[in-house]
Amino acid sequence: xxxxxxxxxxxxxxxxxxxxxxxxxxxxxxxxxxxxxxxxxxxxxxxxxxxxxxxxxxxxxxxxxxxxxxxxxxxxxxxxxxxxxxxxxxxxxxxxxxxxxxxxxxxxxxxxxxxxxxxxxxxxxxxxxxxxxxxxxxxxxxxxxxxxxxxxxxxxxxxxxxxxxxxxxxxxxxxxxxxxxxxxxxxxxxxxxxxxxxxxxxxxxxxxxxxxxxxxxxxxxxxxxxxxxxxxxxxxxxxxxxxxxxxxxxxxxxxxxxxxxxxxxxxxxxxxxxxxxxxxxxxxxxxxxxxxxxxxxxxxxxxxxxxxxxxxxxxxxxxxxxxxxxxxxxxxxxxxxxxxxxxxxxxxxxxxxxxxxxxxxxxxxxxxxxxxxxxxxxxxxxxxxxxxxxxxxxxxxxxxxxxxxxxxxxxxxxxxxxxxxxxxxxxxxxxxxxxxxxxxxxxxxxxxxxxxxxxxxxxxxxxxxxxxxxxxxxxxxxxxxxxxxxxxxxxxxxxxxxxxxxxxxxxxxxxxxxxxxxxxxxxxxxxxxxxxxxxxxxxxxxxxxxxxxxxxxxxxxxxxxxxxxxxxxxxxxxxxxxxxxxxxxxxxxxxxxxxxxxxxxxxxxxxxxxxxxxxxxxxxxxxxxxxxxxxxxxxxxxxxxxxxxxxxxxxxxxxxxxxx
Amino acid sequence: xxxxxxxxxxxxxxxxxxxxxxxxxxxxxxxxxxxxxxxxxxxxxxxxxxxxxxxxxxxxxxxxxxxxxxxxxxxxxxxxxxxxxxxxxxxxxxxxxxxxxxxxxxxxxxxxxxxxxxxxxxxxxxxxxxxxxxxxxxxxxxxxxxxxxxxxxxxxxxxxxxxxxxxxxxxxxxxxxxxxxxxxxxxxxxxxxxxxxxxxxxxxxx
Numbered sequence: 001x002x003x004x005x006x007x008x009x010x011x012x013x014x015x016x017x018x019x020x021x022x023x024x025x026x027x028x029x030x031x032x033x034x035x036x037x038x039x040x041x042x043x044x045x046x047x048x049x050x051x052x053x054x055x056x057x058x059x060x061x062x063x064x065x066x067x068x069x070x071x072x073x074x075x076x077x078x079x080x081x082x083x084x085x086x087x088x089x090x091x092x093x094x095x096x097x098x099x100x101x102x103x104x105x106x107x108x109x110x111x112x113x114x115x116x117x118x119x120x121x122x123x124x125x126x127x128x129x130x131x132x133x134x135x136x137x138x139x140x141x142x143x144x145x146x147x148x149x150x151x152x153x154x155x156x157x158x159x160x161x162x163x164x165x166x167x168x169x170x171x172x173x174x175x176x177x178x179x180x181x182x183x184x185x186x187x188x189x190x191x192x193x194x195x196x197x198x199x200x201x202x203x204x205x206x207x208x209x210x211x212x213x214x215x216x217x218x219x220x221x222x223x224x225x226x227x228x229x230x231x232x233x234x235x236x237x238x239x240x241x242x243x244x245x246x247x248x249x250x251x252x253x254x255x256x257x258x259x260x261x262x263x264x265x266x267x268x269x270x271x272x273x274x275x276x277x278x279x280x281x282x283x284x285x286x287x288x289x290x291x292x293x294x295x296x297x298x299x300x301x302x303x304x305x306x307x308x309x310x311x312x313x314x315x316x317x318x319x320x321x322x323x324x325x326x327x328x329x330x331x332x333x334x335x336x337x338x339x340x341x342x343x344x345x346x347x348x349x350x351x352x353x354x355x356x357x358x359x360x361x362x363x364x365x366x367x368x369x370x371x372x373x374x375x376x377x378x379x380x381x382x383x384x385x386x387x388x389x390x391x392x393x394x395x396x397x398x399x400x401x402x403x404x405x406x407x408x409x410x411x412x413x414x415x416x417x418x419x420x421x422x423x424x425x426x427x428x429x430x431x432x433x434x435x436x437x438x439x440x441x442x443x444x445x446x447x448x449x450x451x452x453x454x455x456x457x458x459x460x461x462x463x464x465x466x467x468x469x470x471x472x473x474x475x476x477x478x479x480x481x482x483x484x485x486x487x488x489x490x491x492x493x494x495x496x497x498x499x500x501x502x503x504x505x506x507x508x509x510x511x512x513x514x515x516x517x518x519x520x521x522x523x524x525x526x527x528x529x530x531x532x533x534x535x536x537x538x539x540x541x542x543x544x545x546x547x548x549x550x551x552x553x554x555x556x557x558x559x560x561x562x563x564x565x566x567x568x569x570x571x572x573x574x575x576x577x578x579x580x581x582x583x584x585x586x587x588x589x590x591x592x593x594x595x596x597x598x599x600x601x602x603x604x605x606x607x608x609x610x611x612x613x614x615x616x617x618x619x620x621x622x623x624x625x626x627x628x629x630x631x632x633x634x635x636x637x638x639x640x641x642x643x644x645x646x647x648x649x650x651x652x653x654x655x656x657x658x659x660x
Numbered sequence: 661x662x663x664x665x666x667x668x669x670x671x672x673x674x675x676x677x678x679x680x681x682x683x684x685x686x687x688x689x690x691x692x693x694x695x696x697x698x699x700x701x702x703x704x705x706x707x708x709x710x711x712x713x714x715x716x717x718x719x720x721x722x723x724x725x726x727x728x729x730x731x732x733x734x735x736x737x738x739x740x741x742x743x744x745x746x747x748x749x750x751x752x753x754x755x756x757x758x759x760x761x762x763x764x765x766x767x768x769x770x771x772x773x774x775x776x777x778x779x780x781x782x783x784x785x786x787x788x789x790x791x792x793x794x795x796x797x798x799x800x801x802x803x804x805x806x807x808x809x810x811x812x813x814x815x816x817x818x819x820x821x822x823x824x825x826x827x828x829x830x831x832x833x834x835x836x837x838x839x840x841x842x843x844x845x846x847x848x849x850x851x852x853x854x855x856x857x858x859x860x861x862x863x864x865x866x
Contacts, residue, residue, distance in 0.1 A: 397682050404854055451852020452845060478707040479700075502711045508769045523715035557845075567776025585844035589837050593793070597784035599776075607848035626851055633847045 005034055008043065396640065403636050407629035411619065415628045422612040425602035429551065429580040430463055437550035438470045438540065442565055446479030449557035449584055455610030456555045456582035457487050463613070465493055470539055472519075472549070474501040476510055476561050485526055495534040502526025507560065511568035515546030546572040554581040554600075559590045566599050578602070582610070665864070672860040675853060799827030800834075 001010050007021040016025055034043040035058050042053035050057055319329045352360075406412075433439055441460065445453045464471060473488055475481040481503040488500040502525060504510040519540040524530050531537050540548055552569055556562050562583065569579060578601035583591050585606035594600040604610070607630060617623035677692035720732040738757040745754030785794065802824050 404850065408851070408854065408858070448849070449845075452848040478704050478711075481707065481711070482703070503707050505708070505712050506765075508765045508772065512768075523719055526711060528710065528715060563777065564772075567772040570776060570780075584841075585848065586838070586841040588841050589834070593781055597780045599780055606844055607851070626855075629851050629854075630844070630847055633850070634844065637843060637847070 005043065400633065400636065403632050404629055407632040408625050411624075412628055412632060415631060417617045417619065417624050417627055420608060420612060420617070420627060422615060423602070423604040423609045426580055426582065426604040426609070427613065429578050429602045430460060430553075432578070433464065433467075433469050433551045435468045436470075436539075438472060438548050439464055439551045439553055440545065440549045441471050441473045441484075442552070442554045442556065442561070443473055443475045443480040443484035444477055444554070444556035444558050444561035444565075445483060445584070446477065446557070447483065450483060452584050452607045453555055453557055453582065453610070454483065454487070455607070455613065456604065457484070459610065459613035460553060460555075460582075461487065461491060461498070465491070465497055468497065469550075470497045470499075470536055472499055472501060472540075472545070474514060475503055476507050476564060477558070478503045480556075480561075481526055495536060497536060499531065499534060499536050500526045507564050509568070511565055512572060515549075515569060515572040516544050518542045518544050519548075547574070549573075550577060552577065552579045554579065554583070556581070557584040557587065559587055562587060562590060562594075566594050570599050580604075668860050668863055672857065672864070675857060796827075796830045796834075799823060800831045802827045 002013050002025055003009075004011055004018040004021060004023055004025060007018060007023065009018055009020040011018055011020075011025055017023070018025055034045050035048065036043050037051035037053060037056055037058060039056040040051060040054040042051055044052050044058060048058065320326050407415075439460075441457070443457060461471065471488075473484040475484055481500075484500050485502075488494055488498050491498045494500075501514075501522065504514060506513070519531055519537060520542050522531055525534075546569075552565070552573065554562065554565050556565070562581065566579065573579070579599065580602040581591055581594075581600050582604040583606075588605045591600060591603050591605075595603050604613075608627060611617060611623040611626055614623075617627055674692050674695070677688045680686045681689045716732070716735070720729065720736060738760050741753050741757035742761075743754065744750040745758070802820070
């Protein structure tokens with residue numbers, strides 16, 4: 001595992017980029033590099049001045065001249081109030097090296113430059129950090145008198161009436177680059193003696209604070225390590241120096257309650273208190289504690305004594321003085337000044353992942369839509385038609401329908417059906433099949449082409465069955481199988497001279513497989529009935545179908561089916577066996593090359609040839625009116641296209657400007 | 661009311677629903693289109709089940725030729741392997757079935773196109789020299805700007821432009837022929853539907 005230097009998230013060692021914040025990871029990335037924001041706790045890159053999370057100005061040490069060598073700027077951050085509190089509560093992502101923080105979380109770091117980059121004291125802590133807000137003393141020179149805090153002098157003057165609660169003021173002072181004061185200086189300070197009544201209270205300290213000791217001598221090294229100016233009261237000294245002797249259990253552990261003094265004192269506080277240990281009520285209220293820290297505060301066990309620290313996390317009582325809420329207390333919750341949570345604390349709040357939010361939004365949109373999808377995608381529609389365009393549409397529709405109905409029921413004076421010739425080559429190929437022969441009929445059109453091609457199937461069935469020709473129908477598409485079933489099932493010769501094999505899967509090999517297989521090996525007809533049960537099975541014998549058929553008739557509206565049949569059937573069929581095709585009018589350009597190459601002997605195209613299979617259409621017959629309607633609609637379409645082109649030619653701006 | 665009459669009435673209603681598209685993209689048109697798609701899919705599945713899978717299963721169990729049984733078994737295995745595509749961990753097994761299907765299909769289609777279309781067409785056009793279709797295709801490709809005359813033969817630019825104009829004309833002629841064929845088919849289908857409507861009204865009304 002590795003720690004992200006930017007956000008502090010734990011990442012696997014193999015990854016190169018943090019999945020939380022996107023920062024680059026790797027062996028060269030120091031998790032302690034960067035500058036911690038004292039307000040939100042976000043670890044910023046070393047070169048930035050303002051926090052990238054909350055915009056607060058990052059702490060800049062007032063380094064005196066000549067002190068840069070002693071405190072290199074790249075010194076990792078070793079102590080600040082965030083890292084100290086993080087050590088108190090382990091569930092928070094660690095942003096400071098635990099090894100550098102003193103056990104217990106309040107021990108000052110030993111690195112001299114550690115506090116240099118600790119930054120400013122957050123707003124919430126300034127209320128209790130009065131002494132630290134005072135201007136820092138200048139670096140003492142050898143000739144000048146050693147600096148002594150005024151309150152220290154006052155305390156010395158009044159004897160032993162001003163004991164102190166000491167906290168992490170030492171690294172703050174050390175962070176300024178000041179040279180640690182020598183021991184003789186400490187000896188010159190008139191240190192107050194520890195009051196005996198306070199010493200008695202020390203016995204009541206929990207064990208976690210360490211064993212009470214006698215007041216230390218001002219010249220003891222332990223005091224000099226913690227702070228150059230002050231002598232620690234013995235009970236606090238025991239806390240701070242205890243880890244070196246016997247590491248106590250961390251606060252917050254089971255059975256070790258958190259001392260209220262430590263909770264309220266904060267890491268930077270050097271504060272005057274009435275008597276050691278100071279009463280919590282005397283500590284200035286900690287009213288602006290960050291919200292994410294409040295979430296981390298230990299919850300007292302049930303039945304245990306509640307920590308009396310009203311100023312720490314209890315909001316001030318607010319009484320309404322006007323309006324309908326006058327006289328009520330705490331009706332509107334107190335909103336601290338530091339509301340927006342940034343940095344590691346913000347990530348403690350559980351939020352749904354973006355992909356889950358997107359999925360939920362999609363579901364919501366789908367549920368809101370209801371059955372509106374049936375109304376169509378209105379947004380995808382082009383510009384709405386105006387009244388004129390709508391009238392044009394209705395006029396054209398009425399014109400086409402009118403001509404259609406007129407041509408279907410009334411003979412038009414200019415229409416002469418004698419000009420239409422029957423597909424002679426196609427009919428000749430059908431008639432050349434010997435009596436008793438076998439014709440393979442490929443039905444590859446669906447209901448959408450039935451009006452155009454169904455006449456071929458019915459006409460061929462009538463024409464061939466009348467001469468005793470057997471027909472074997474098959475289809476490369478399920479829709480063609482359905483059309484053939486409707487026609488062939490109604491034939492009285494089904495099973496005698498007509499059989500329908502149904503749908504053949506595998507378009508690319510189906511025809512070749514069919515022609516190379518004998519009928520007795522086929523599974524059955526389109527309903528699964530055994531072919532051997534039909535009398536027609538004796539007619540076909542056991543030869544492969546390709547050697548038994550006398551004609552292959554293709555009735556198709558699909559160019560793919562046309563190609564499949566021509567490409568696969570021609571090599572397997574004897575040369576004398578013709579292949580004829582009846583195709584839709586739209587397939588005429590596709591079938592023409594095969595007719596030119598001789599692969600297809602004859603072709604019939606469209607509804608016109610289908611209507612002429614039985615010969616010329618007599619006037620007044622259904623075929624006559626169908627031919628008339630088709631001709632009339634074709635002429636009408638040509639006229640409409642011509643009119644449209646003419647209008648476009650003389651009014652080009654109408655179309656170019658209209659965007660249609 | 662007979663079943664045929666019910667079918668005619670349903671066909672009449674569905675035809676009118678589809679024709680409502682002439683007015684607008686109406687909900688009834690969409691309902692008819694959705695019904696058509698759903699019925700087509702259901703019919704396709706039924707046909708595949710009863711005309712393909714079940715007959716092949718019966719053939720696999722009772723094939724008279726013992727030498728054919730391993731091949732039938734291989735077909736089933738390859739077909740079932742395709743279903744493994746739905747399982748992420750076993751997707752590679754599904755690739756075997758798809759590879760076999762695609763390989764056989766493409767190989768067969770390629771050979772069929774070569775031997776069934778290209779070679780016969782070339783042989784048919786060989787006796788006539790350069791066929792008209794080949795020249796028209798080349799001109800159409802030139803019109804599609806696949807070729808531009810280099811600067812050093814700029815004097816040939818008018819000739820090339822004329823050739824491209826001729827190619828564009830051939831291209832337009834081919835598209836016009838395709839459009840004409842499609843239009844004739846559409847008119848034929850319209851005539852068929854109009855006759856059905858008239859007959860249906862007569863049958864239901866009388």
